[in-house]
Amino acid sequence: MLTIKNLHAEVDGKKILKGINLEIRKGEMHAIMGPNGSGKSSLSSVLAGRENYTVTEGEVIFEGKNLLDLSPEDRAREGLFLAFQYPVEIPGVSNLHFLKTALNEIRTYHNLPPLESKEFLKLTKEKQQLVDFNANLMNRSLNEGFSGGEKKRNEVFQLAMLDPKLAILDETDSGLDIDALRIVAAGVNKLRNADKAFMVITHYQRLLEYIVPDFVHVLYNGQIVKTGTKELALELEEKGYDWLKEEVHQKESV
Amino acid sequence: MTSDKSFYEFISNGVPGPEQKVDADNAIMPARKLAFSRFKELGLPTVKTEEWRYTNIQRFLKDAFTLAQEEQGAVTAEQLSNAGIPQLDSYRAVLVNGRLQANLSTLPSGGKITVSKISDAAGNTQLQAWFDKHPHLQSQPFAALNAALFADGLFIEAGVNAALDKPIHIIHVYTASANAFIQPRHLVLLHKSATLEIIESAIGLNDAAITFVNGVTEVVLEENAELWHYNIQSTIKNSRHIYHTSATQKADSRYHHFNFTLPSAELTRNNLSVALTGSNTETNLHGLYLATGSQHVDNHTFVDHLVANCNSNELYKGVLLDDANGVFTGKIHVHQDAQKTNAFQQNNNLLMSEKANINSQPQLEIYADDVKCSHGFTVGRFSEESLFYLRSRGIGEEAAKSLLVNAFAFDITDQVHIPALQDFLADKIRQYVAGAINN
Structure with a gap:
């Protein structure tokens, strides 16, 4: 589904990603971990098409297409979704109107007619119940005045509504209390299926107790320095990142 | 003509003065004459005139204009259809170059609300009592010019307790095929406890010549009256507009005014002023300007709190593109007797290009000590x-x-x-x- 080959990227002339290689197949759950500043969020930004990043080398193939050639909106329409670490508040745009616009723009891209209001509302209700999103928040302005937890739950609700092929969750767990974390994780787990893939970016192992990954990658200094299974996350939780950093520096000095 | 002096000379000498005007409005002729001498006294503003600092009116008056009004006839129902607001259920007053065209209009009839030509209503004592009397108009040269030489316009009167089932939509159609200086004028009078909704909009049919519109609307709200007043400014590029809207509010009245300035007239200068002469009034002034190209949009507002216990709330927002230029000046004057005043003002701007520009200046003059007043200004990018x-x-x-x-x-x-x-x-x-x- 997604193939990242030797991806290099920089922002303001500073090299952030220094040769990322990653393969994600459908149905898989990948966790990306790593210390602060290792390039985790940058990877998600580059994949979603944030404009201040410049890709200097490498390629990304998503469902047979060169992802880096596409505008952010076309990436979304092709089935890529990024749950933001810091969801934006947009006063004056209602949550429902925003979702309807997004959904219909994606449908138009695939030559489908826009959803009738009735169908849209039915879908909304179904997904809202699925991921346990507060119905009262749907008519409010997009994320305006939402608590941190409500914003993150709204990201998962949008994920459910837009039904992407690949969802990237960028530190969706950070700043959440345990109840909110459980709800967010339960929502994600309900959305897992054989056709959908996930890339979960997190700083903490805690999330991975609720969302169990198939693979865990450790990102450090712009590269994936180690790949393992969920046991790797436990090891990181116990030992921290320092032993990995030392391993990398030893390799470099060899 | 190449300078304001020549425009001034053209107005003063080159056209028939008020005494030569032959409209059937003899009863307001003295007012016209007075206004004409007031105009001569005030003279045309320059950039040194404080209220015109950011709007160089001289450059918009350089071209040669004619005051001669083209008569109707050229406007078809099809052309009018572009002037409409889709799905809007309303009465309709169509004015071609400032003159009401009954055959193109659907006016309310048989009730307590009348819409007539101001020239036809010149004998009306109510009209005479209020015509050109608003205190804020007295120092405005363009308002004086309009009072002296206005083409025609509407007198809208709503009787005690009167209300309509739907809004009145005033549609201006400008047809000038040669540069024209057109001066429409309205007086809207709502008697005690009357309620009305008015929408005013304009279209230009000919982009080959310049249309300069110098319009004045006076509004009088008697006790407990309420007016919803929407002004939609979305005419052709080759047009320039100066509007004065001046309202007087008596006790318990409510005035809701909206200025929507949309592309693409090259100049829009709005002078909106409200005199609060009775207590317990409510005034809401809303403005939205979306300017593009080299449009110049200037909003001057003035809320005059003369008595106690009045509430005014003003919100103007603008989005500016390209080289567009915006000006906002919001004056609030709270007189010494106007205790317990609530007066709020806010101006927010969104600049969508590097070259777009906004000058905003709030002016609060407060002489009472028990009041709540605030103002704010923001400018942001996308x-x-x-x-x-x-x-x-x-x-x-x-x-x-x-x-x-x-x-x-x-x-x-x-x-x-x-x-x-x-x-x-x-x-x-x-x-x-x-x-x-x-x-």
């Missing part, structure tokens, strides 16, 4: 992060920008109580954003 957030959900750049401009304008458009007008404005915003992106 939030790239908001735009990226919307695009990352599959919403195209144009639709995303349209959503964001709509969101910015929401505080204003949400106050519009006519759904068809809300839809019309949303559509105008879409067109504006689409035009911005395709440029």
Whole structure:
């Protein structure tokens, strides 16, 4: 589904990603971990098409297409979704109107007619119940005045509504209390299926107790320095990142 | 003509003065004469005139104009259809070059609300009592010029307790095939406890010549009257507009005024002023300006709190593109006797290009000590992060920008109580954003 080959990227002339290689197949759950500043969020930004990043080398193939050639909106329409670490508040745009616009723009891209209001509302209700999103928040302005937890739950609700092929969750767990974390994780787990893939970016192992990954990658200094299974996350939780950093520096000095 | 002096000379000498005007308005002729001498006394403003500092009116008066009004006849129903607001159910008063055309209009009839030509109503004692009497108009040269030489316009009178089932839509059609200086004038008088909704809009049919419109509307709200007053400014590029809207509010009255300035007239100068002469009034002034190209939009507002216990609330928002230039001057005067005044003012701007410019100056003069007053001014650029957030959900750049401009304008458009007008404005915003992106 997604193939990242030797991806290099920089922002303001500073090299952030220094040769990322990653393969994600459908149905898989990948966790990306790593210390602060290792390039985790940058990877998600580059994949979603944030404009201040410049890709200097490498390629990304998503469902047979060169992802880096596409505008952010076309990436979304092709089935890529990024749950933001810091969801934006947009006063004056209602949550429902925003979702309807997004959904219909994606449908138009695939030559489908826009959803009738009735169908849209039915879908909304179904997904809202699925991921346990507060119905009262749907008519409010997009994320305006939402608590941190409500914003993150709204990201998962949008994920459910837009039904992407690949969802990237960028530190969706950070700043959440345990109840909110459980709800967010339960929502994600309900959305897992054989056709959908996930890339979960997190700083903490805690999330991975609720969302169990198939693979865990450790990102450090712009590269994936180690790949393992969920046991790797436990090891990181116990030992921290320092032993990995030392391993990398030893390799470099060899 | 190449200077203001020549425009002034042209007005003073080159055209028939008020005494030569042959309209059947003899009863207001003395007022016209008075206004004409007032105009001569005031003279035309320059950039050294404080109220015209940011609007160099001279350059808009350089061209040769004629005051001669083209008569109707050229306007067809088809041309008029472009002037409408889709789905709007309203009465309709169509004015061609400032003169009411009964055959193109549908006016309320048989009730307590009358719409007539101001020239036909010249004998009306109510009209005479209020005509050109608003204190704020007395120092305004363009208002004086209008009073002296106005073409015609409407006298709208609503009797005690009167109300209509739907709004009155005043449509101005400008047809000038040679540079024309057109001066429409209205007086809107609501007697005790009357309620009315008025929408005013304009179209130009000929872009080959310059249309300069110098309009004045006087509004009088007697006790407990309420007026919803929407002004939609969306005419052709080759047009220049100066409007004075001056309202007097008596006790317990409510005035809701909206200025929507849309592309693409090259000059729009709005002078909006409200005198609060009775207590317990409510005044809501809303403005939205979307300017593009080299448009110059200047909003001057003045809320005059003369007595105690009045509430005024003002919100003006602007989006500026390209080389567009915006000016906002909001004056609030709270007189010594006007205790317990609530007066709020806010001006927010969104600049969508490097070259767009806004000059904003709040002017609060407060002489009472027990009042609540505030003002605020912001200028911002488009939030790239908001735009990226919307695009990352599959919403195209144009639709995303349209959503964001709509969101910015929401505080204003949400106050519009006519759904068809809300839809019309949303559509105008879409067109504006689409035009911005395709440029």
